[in-house]
Amino acid sequence: MRHFEQRLRPLDFGMAYLPVVIALEENGALLQKQLAEHAHVEQPTMAALLTRMERDGLISRGPHPSDKRASQISLSAKAKARLPLAKEQLGEVAEQATLGFSERERATFIELLRRVVNNLDQG
Template sequence: MDLDVLSTPGHLISLAARGFARLSEARLKPLGFGVGHLPVLVALQDGQASTQRDLARFAKVEQPPMAQMLARMERDGLIRRAPDPADGRSSRITLTAEAEARLPDAVAVLLRGNQEVLLGFTDEEAGLLAALLTRLIANLDRVASADGKALSERQD
């Protein structure tokens, strides 16, 4: 079977992701946010994470890039850090009042962008797409985890 690599789901999803990122970045910039900030902001707002380690796990990024992003977010007045009373080696991270005030506008911008790019999709199609992508991400996580484990075992 001769598949056109440019027609594979992986390539098409990559193109879609880059398109979403460009659109979202352009629309979030005037609000003082970047696309990478959103998982952190949402996790902090919803109380799902409050340490760098938790945020890295939540956003599915490694610790060093998360540390860099948090440093920029702190510099830009989006978050603040305070010593963790339970663990003196780590910090509790919270949103600043300014970030909390601007976050609803950022979420609205992203939701509006999603609606615009899904123009012509029925609600059922949009829901199916989200469900399929959620399954795909779970499969990617599973395969990456298995690959990481296999690599680790070969190195031992």
């Protein structure tokens, strides 16, 4: 995690921001509640995270089309511009971490990690 964080910090990204950034990239604008579900965190935790991300210029809030009390959260132009480089940095760290692994070993490793995450999400 430290290696990922070191590569992302100059881009104003952090590992904590990634679930939000990826959810917004894949789904477009979302509500805070939806982002909390995607990231598997409680609403207060997500609220604090979004406040930091807004401060860092990575998200913007806009009005919800049908609920005046809610706001939709979107990636900012800054985040969209930096996301390809962030993904590249993550890929480089993952490549370094699995140096010397065969393609089959990498695939097995990723599958095992997915199973670990699924097990933790179930319990």
